[in-house]
Amino acid sequence: MRSAPIPLPNEPRVIDAPRQQALTERHLLPAARPLMALMQGIRSSLDPMLQAAQPFKWGKPYPLGQCLEISQAAKRRLRELNPAHLTGEAAQGHAALAAFLAAGGHMHQVWGDLRGEYFQNAFLAGTLYIDVSNDTVVPTKPPVEILPFAQARLSPVADFAHYTRLANRYWQAQVVPNHLLPELAPYYPLFAHIPGMGWCLEADSGYMVALTHSQGFAPSRAVLAAEPMDTTLFAALAQVLGTGGHWQLAGNATQGRELALQACDAVAVGGQPLNATLRAKLGQHIAAVNAHLVRTGMAKAG
Numbered sequence: 001m002r003s004a005p006i007p008l009p010n011e012p013r014v015i016d017a018p019r020q021q022a023l024t025e026r027h028l029l030p031a032a033r034p035l036m037a038l039m040q041g042i043r044s045s046l047d048p049m050l051q052a053a054q055p056f057k058w059g060k061p062y063p064l065g066q067c068l069e070i071s072q073a074a075k076r077r078l079r080e081l082n083p084a085h086l087t088g089e090a091a092q093g094h095a096a097l098a099a100f101l102a103a104g105g106h107m108h109q110v111w112g113d114l115r116g117e118y119f120q121n122a123f124l125a126g127t128l129y130i131d132v133s134n135d136t137v138v139p140t141k142p143p144v145e146i147l148p149f150a151q152a153r154l155s156p157v158a159d160f161a162h163y164t165r166l167a168n169r170y171w172q173a174q175v176v177p178n179h180l181l182p183e184l185a186p187y188y189p190l191f192a193h194i195p196g197m198g199w200c201l202e203a204d205s206g207y208m209v210a211l212t213h214s215q216g217f218a219p220s221r222a223v224l225a226a227e228p229m230d231t232t233l234f235a236a237l238a239q240v241l242g243t244g245g246h247w248q249l250a251g252n253a254t255q256g257r258e259l260a261l262q263a264c265d266a267v268a269v270g271g272q273p274l275n276a277t278l279r280a281k282l283g284q285h286i287a288a289v290n291a292h293l294v295r296t297g298m299a300k301a302g
Contacts, residue, residue, distance in 0.1 A: 038093030
């Protein structure tokens with residue numbers, strides 16, 4: 001029998017669907033209202049802290065654009081929650097979720113393309129889609145949404161072209177190939193200008209890194225094979241990142257395109273496993289690049 005493919009980090013896909021559906025029907029669906037009460041209570045308890053920590057993101061007031069921050073905070077709160085402090089339906093919801101997990105149910109954070117409109121972070125509990133940041137694009141929506149995963153229409157991002165289309169639509173971003181930093185291009189093949197944020201290296205997503213790695217960096221090659229980066233933009237980014245002293249920059253966009261494609265071939269042949277050490281190293285690289293763009297003001301340049 002052919003085994004199912006190993007899921008990518010935060011991939012929106014139900015694993016072992018028949019068993020998860022049975023456990024969902026046994027433990028979660030009968031407790032639909034209590035489960036909603038639990039999640040609403042968690043979200044309302046987090047709002048004051050999260051709003052104080054980041055009142056605005058990309059020029060937009062909380063909670064707009066903060067689905068990742070809210071989801072991560074909810075994940076921590078749920079893990080640290082003392083059920084003895086819960087009462088009423090929230091306590092019932094926690095008990096139902098605990099029984100579901102104890103019986104072998106899966107619950108994990110997922111990320112993907114929500115209905116072709118925007119990127120979204122949520123949770124997948126068995127076969128239920130649980131979104132505790134449902135109001136981060138349209139603030140008039142209820143903060144929490146729970147529905148069958150099949151109805152949620154949260155799809156995996158297929159490649160960097162898909163990522164670019166959604167970034168254009170959701171963020172109104174300008175996205176260009178990374179022909180400046182060829183060593184990082186296999187893993188981070190794009191630069192994007194996001195209104196309110198500025199220029200950044202993309203995509204800062206464990207899912208996207210794992211996706212291109214799992215396909216021999218073909219998704220990265222596809223976008224890096226485009227026409228060379230605009231020479232004026234290349235020069236501006238090169239001037240800023242050249243002051244960081246930490247990265248090897250291409251001499252020009254045409255050379256950078258060739259070097260980036262060669263780098264994709266090299267890492268594909270090298271076959272370095274995408275283990276925790278490499279993930280951490282890559283995360284440090286993209287964080288350093290984007291932090292430098294912020295410090296030098298390029299992150300606000302148009």
